[in-house]
Amino acid sequence: MKIYAPLTLASALFLTACASSQQDDGRTAHTYQCDSGEVITATYPSSKSAVIQHKGAKHTLQIAVSASGSRYVGNELEWWTKGSGPGAEAALLHHMSDGTSGKIIENCAES
Template sequence: MTRCLIAAATLALLAVPSARAQDEASTSPPAPTTASSAIVLTLESAGDIERKVVTYQCDNAESLAVHYLNAAPNFLAILPVDGASHVFVTTVSGSGARYVAGPFEWWTKGEEATLRDLMQDEDAPPMATCLAASNTP
C-alpha cells in the first residue's frame, strides 16, 4: 500500500486580538495578530501514485496550473478558482474526466478543459475554456 501526503494551500485564519492588557486611557484597540496554517491530507493507495501538473492556456488569456493526483481509488485536481485553491474530486462522466468542488465543475477531455459554476443557468457560458499547454510530471 502506498501513502501520499498532500499539502494544500496556506490558509489565513481569522484575526485574533492580542491578549495583552490595554491601558484604560488608550482609545485604540490592540493590533490584531494573524496566523496561517497548512492542511495535510494522507491518502493510501493500493497501487502507484501519479502526480502531474498541467498548465492550461484559457480563453480569457489566463494561464492555469492544475495539479492532478491519481491515487486509486482517489483522483483529485487542485486548481485556483477566484483566487483560492480548490480540491476537486472525480465524479461520473460520460466522456473525459469530470471533477467537482462545491459549485464548480472542471471537465477535461483530451487537451481541452472547461471550468463551470454549476450554480449558474445551464445555458450560461463557462467561467473558462482552456487548452493544455504543457504537462509536467
C-alpha cells in the same frame, strides 16, 4: 563553430518547452491557457481528485460521472478535461446544486 550555435539554441529551447512543472509535493502541474487570457494550473493528487488554481484561489474537486473526458466537482465549480498533453481541451464551469453543469467560466487548452 557558428553552424552549430543555432542548432544548440533550438535544442535548448525544445527541451525547455518540453519540461514539466513540478509542485513542491512532487506532483506534475498541468498548465491550461484559457481563451480569456487566464491560466489555470491543475494537479491530480489521486485518481479521484483534482486541485486547480484559478485567479489565485486553490480549489480541491472530486471525480464525478462524465460521458466523455474527466469531470471533477466541488466548491460550486466543475473542471472538465478531455485528452492529455498540449492542446487537450479543458473547461471550468459553475456547478449547479442539482448536479448539472452551469455557465462556462473559462474555456482552455493545455499548453
